[in-house]
Amino acid sequence: MKQYIQLTNEEIKRSFKLYVIVVLVMAAIELVSVVAQVMLHEQRIKEFMQDNRATLSEALQQIGKLDYADTTSFFVFMTLIGIVFVVIYAFQIWYRDWLGETKYIYRLLMLPGRRYSIFFSKLTAVFLVMISFIGLQWCFLKVGSYLFDWSIQAEYQKSSNTNIFSSSLEEFYTTNLTNMIFVILISTMVICLIFLLVLLERSYRKVKGLIRVAIETTIFVAYSFICLYFLDQTHLLLSSEKDALFIGFVFVYMIYALWRSLRLLKWKITV
Template identity: 25%
Template sequence: MNRFVKLVHMEISRFWKLYAALFVITVLTQGAGVFFQARAYMNARNRDMETELLTDAQYIIKYGSHSFYNLLMDTSFWFIAPIALSAAALLLYTVFIWYREWMGKNSFIYRLLMIPTARRNIYLAKLTAIMLLVFGLVAFQLVILPIEKLIYDWMIPSGLSEPMTILELIHYYPPFLILTPNNFIDFMLIYGLGLTFVIIIFTVILLERSYRLKGFLAGLLYLLVIGLIMLIPLFTLANQMKSYLYPVELASMELILALVIGLLSAWLGLYLVKNKVTV
């Protein structure tokens, strides 16, 4: 267990500079979005009040009140762009986390495979590191959200905005619904599919590292077969006239398929790491 923890720490520490950069980009981009959109709203509000000679009460009656949710919807690009960038960076790192071991003249894979621990710990450490990085980014987004709302409350007078709690924002803003699902089934479906996807990517990479060109072709075929299997419930959903399943049942089918495929892919990946990956 001690060596496993050290391997996880090593994987995360090798990514920390880019990880910190993603944090900074997220804070600056979303903070700028809140600031500029709130200022634009106040400028438009002041201009309309001066032009039409409206009081605050008359302005609200005519144009309606504002809310932090409205601002999030108006600045979706500012909020979604850093989230998408972080997701893309982690997706690339899911591939790079294996291939970097073979890079350079003094390939690190030699030392990694010689560590006196079960090879499965290498695989599990990389998988654990990816999931911890994902949850870390989600947690960071939830931490800075109240700070962004404080900026909004500071710039928009309370008489012009509707009160809305952070919990309500998380439950209603679409990107946050994906990051923090409202129920256990949705959580397992979203993050279960994400974990399965990472495991599948690991398996394809290990096939290529084990058998080179033949492994690469086998990996592509593996992806094709899995993709077709995962689409089976969606084919049922596409034809609702002949479907006797509720959406929750279809989601459960996807979750079960993801679990089976994830376990199969994990077993294959662990087998390749133990018996086939060489340097």
């Protein structure tokens, strides 16, 4: 346990600066975009009034009022970038140890004790990055709503559905506990798959490794398709029962991916 905690702390410290830079850049783009879109909306209304000699009510009727959901397009884009960042980080956290000048992976593999701590320290680091990103993005959405209320004039703001996220954001950043569990579980399952693919490629190398990666990817896609098809075609189960069954399917694959990854790390990865 002590070795696991030390390795996890080391993994977090090695990636902390990059993570902070990414988060700050994303936050700046998202929050500035809210104010910028409010200003552009007001500018459009003023230009319409000048060009058409219209009153404010006529301009608002033609162009429409603005609500917070209309200004969150950049949040969706940044969320997708964040997902890509987590996926890249899941690959990078392994390959930087092999491809770096110091060949840090050899130091890790030669540590006394079981290699399980190496695997779970990296998995924990990626998981913490993912969870913290979701939490911070939720905070940015909340701050953005207050910033929207502060920057927009009352007459330009919709009186209903104010500060509601866009539909795509509501699906991802939901207060529904079941949906949040689904998001976290599916994300963790994908991370486990990435770890398994990396260890397969590192275990066999070259053509044989790529073939095994392709086979494992096919197994994952086939498993996902069969599970989703079964849930879609099963009409005898209640919605809550389908949710529980879906979570069970995710756990089954996660256990399989963890089991295979740990076996590869123990028996196939050599110094």
